Amino acid sequence: MTRLSGITPSGHIQLGNHLGAIRRWAAEGKPEDLYFVSDLHAMTTSHNPARLRSLAGEQLAVLIASGISPDRVFVQSDIARELGALTWILECTCSYGEAARMIQFKEKSKGQAGVRLSLLTYPVLMAADILLTGASEVPVGEDQRQHVELARTLARRFNTTYGEVFTMPEAVLPPSGARVRDLADPTRKMSKSNQDSAGVVFVLDEPDQIRRKIKRAVTDGLSVPAYEPEERPGLANLLEILAACTGGDPAGIAAEHKSYGALKEATAEAVVETLRPLREGANALLKDPAELDRVRKAGAARAAERGEHRLQSALRLIGAG
Structure with a gap:
């Protein structure tokens, strides 16, 4: 097969x-x-x-x-x-x-x-x-x-x-994968063909680029993280990304973080480390x-x-x- x-x-x-x-x-x-x-x-x-x-x-x-x-x-x-x-x-x-x-x-x-x-x-x-x-x-x-x-x-x-x-x-139908939304506009999917790349993390982005994009991710006017996909899609997007990178549960991850800043920092580092071997391996091939x-x-x-x-x-x- x-x-x-x-x-x-x-x-x-x-x-x-x-x-x-x-x-x-x-x-x-x-x-x-x-x-x-x-x-x-x-x-x-x-x-x-x-x-x-x-x-x-x-x-x-x-x-x-x-x-x-x-x-x-x-x-x-x-x-x-x-x-x-x-x-x-x-x-x-x-x-x-x-x-x-x-x-x-x-x-x-x-x-x-x-x-x-x-x-x-x-x-x-x-x-x-x-x-x-x-x-x-x-x-x-x-x-x-x-x-x-x-x-x-x-x-x-x-x-x-x-x-x-x-x-x-x-x-x-492929198994349900991570639902990743645009960081600048969580009403739309993250896409490689988006004209505006401010909310798109590319797998070959450098670590500092990734951190900047996630730090600027749209959330909401509240301050305490909670997993509420319908009411707080921007925050839910970050929680789902972090969960996909670490194997955790979005609601459980929300409870572990007391501020948006801490959550964004944790998400950025998880994404950087998840993509590191991919970026390094691809760049090595592209240089050869x-x-x-x-x-x-x-x-x-x-x-x-x-x-x-x-x-x-x-x-x-x-x-x-």
């Missing part, structure tokens, strides 16, 4: 990505599971090529530094030839109506001029990601479940029409581009080899190979 998870280089990896997903991938992933940097998915809207390339390398370094085996990590564009061929096969299996009814396409294209065709077709590329690697489980949130269902539809249709090639993937390139090429070769027989079988059965 293979699980496939990806992360899109739309920005620098932030604390919520690590606490909510990446550290779980490193701790719980099985040898057959795969993790990839989905840089092709970041091209559906206007982007800076140099920045995209840099972010893809940075994210690969972070995934490896988190403890995920390099054997299970690759960058999506490094197998663009294989994915491109399979995407075309799947586009020839998919109807326009199936692609156009994807909720994300409807929402993101609404009222926009010059919408890229890739915004319509990227769910088919996502299906190629899944089917090429033989993934049987794809952990996704509700916003991506429809895309996995499309992959299932296309796999079933191809297998029924031309012959059995593809594993039928299942969308699975030859080694990172070697790891990247090896990961691409393994990913391509893993999907080659499926691609060749699909080409042959559809009459193109």
Whole structure:
């Protein structure tokens, strides 16, 4: 059984990505599971090529530094030839109506001029990601479940029409991770693509940057810490971050701290220490581009080899190979 998870280089990896997903991938992933940097998915809207390339390398370094085996990590564009061929096969299996009814396409294209065709077709590329690697489980949130269902539809249709090639993937909801909110605006999630980074802790931030951001975190006008997520979301966010870093309970942690200042200091130090090995490991790889390139090429070769027989079988059965 293979699980496939990806992360899109739309920005620098932030604390919520690590606490909510990446550290779980490193701790719980099985040898057959795969993790990839989905840089092709970041091209559906206007982007800076140099920045995209840099972010893809940075994210690969972070995934490896988190403890995920390099054997299970690759960058999506490094197998663009294989994915491109399979995407075309799947586009020839998919109807326009199936692609156009994807909720994300409807929402993101609404009222926009010059919408890229890739915004319509990227769910088919996502299906190629899944089917090429033989993934049987794809952990996704509700916003991506429809895309996995499309992959299932296309796999079933191809297998029924031309012959059995593809594993039928299942969308699975990932275990509930840490809920990390923006430090400057706790009404929204911390996001790597936020334009305003004042409330975002990035995993490669220096310790002093982290301390400053947490010290300036929005709380409320009260003075005694208490865990009340609905009434005091900013304070609850700090308590949940500290709990995620230390394995504690937010309500219990609140009772242990008598002031907001003490709580912020404890949270800052816990985040600094949680991210220290990740930052140091990733920076070491980024300072050794030859080694990172070697790891990247090896990961691409393994990913391509893993999907080659499926691609060749699909080409042959559809009459193109």
